Amino acid sequence: MQDVPAPSRWFRAAVHSVRTATTVAALTLLVGFGAISVITPPPPSAPSQQIGMSSGPLDDLMQRNRCSYTGFDRTVIPSTAIVRRPDGATELVSFDRGWAVFTGQADGELVAVCLGPEAAAGVLR
Known part of the structure; x- marks a missing residue:
């Protein structure tokens, strides 16, 4: 059997960066949509x-x-x-x-x- 080389340091850093960026983007959207729902007034009623x-x-x-x-x-x-x-x-x-x-x-x-x-x-x- 052949040994598979361990992923390089830059590859691990890239995966970690993508995962962190995705988490930050999701949290930002969540907070943004929450703020919009609080700021937007309800539609007028009859x-x-x-x-x-x-x-x-x-x-x-x-x-x-x-x-x-x-x-x-x-x-x-x-x-x-x-x-x-x-x-x-x-x-x-x-x-x-x-x-x-x-x-x-x-x-x-x-x-x-x-x-x-x-x-x-x-x-x-």
């Missing part, structure tokens, strides 16, 4: 999620009054609005009151604007 009433009474109120969180076309003027009072209660108010809340002239938070309930078939307004 208004229904912000007020914590995405189902139940608010959905029913919005459906009955044909409401929208984002508004309507410029040619459409809403008749009512849903606002959240400072005490946390949510209520259906006139569009003028909703506008006052939106512009900061009244306390509360504008949740949605509404067209009002649909007129019953055959009933004139």
Whole structure:
């Protein structure tokens, strides 16, 4: 049998350097991705999620009054609005009151604007 020569000193140093560089790069990426996840703010949530009433009474109120969180076309003027009072209660108010809340002239938070309930078939307004 033939003796296999031991790896040279430079070869061992090269392997050690590559292994160390790989470890340092992996740790740097790990720390970098962790920092990005801490720095990046979460995406904005829908208004229904912000007020914590995405189902139940608010959905029913919005459906009955044909409401929208984002508004309507410029040619459409809403008749009512849903606002959240400072005490946390949510209520259906006139569009003028909703506008006052939106512009900061009244306390509360504008949740949605509404067209009002649909007129019953055959009933004139």
